[in-house]
Amino acid sequence: MVRRKLALAAAAGWLFVASGAWAEQVRTDLTSFAEVPTIATLASGSFRAMIRPNADRIDYELSYQDLTDVVQQAHIHLGTAGTIGGIITFLCTNRENEPMVSDPAPACPGPTSGTVSGTILPGDIIGPIGQNLNPGEFDKLVAALRNGGAYVNVHTAANPAGEIRGQVR
Numbered sequence: 590m591v592r593r594k595l596a597l598a599a600a601a602g603w604l605f606v607a608s609g610a611w612a613e614q615v616r617t618d619l620t621s622f623a624e625v626p627t628i629a630t631l632a633s634g635s636f637r638a639m640i641r642p643n644a645d646r647i648d649y650e651l652s653y654q655d656l657t658d659v660v661q662q663a664h665i666h667l668g669t670a671g672t673i674g675g676i677i678t679f680l681c682t683n684r685e686n687e688p689m690v691s692d693p694a695p696a697c698p699g700p701t702s703g704t705v706s707g708t709i710l711p712g713d714i715i716g717p718i719g720q721n722l723n724p725g726e727f728d729k730l731v732a733a734l735r736n737g738g739a740y741v742n743v744h745t746a747a748n749p750a751g752e753i754r755g756q757v758r
Contacts, residue, residue: 714727
């Protein structure tokens, strides 16, 4: 009976954690056709994240494959579908001189396919200040993820504005 309940909970997008509290899952599939402006590639990806019960950290996994060129970086951006928004936090990077955060993002595996995982903490939030989201405002990242106001974008050398994108839900 317990296994059945856990399986149903996982299927509904929730995960039971060791503390006995529920963590909320958000996700998206990434494609070049969601980019703004749209580009046409065969690249794809997926993003899964668990917002912990106290909303004090987010554990994530990002996978991508068949990119047209070497991956440079991936972020969560503030913006709804069809808009371009500023960077909230880095998921991975292969570039130097990125913003200083409490825990630097891991390197992006590649060159054109890979999976990276990590944890986002309040000190990893860098903005975007121009969109009324200041460094460290973790609660606004959580609100954006929960309400369709954030998207994941993977940037490559051939497509520096982004090659694949997905709206988090």
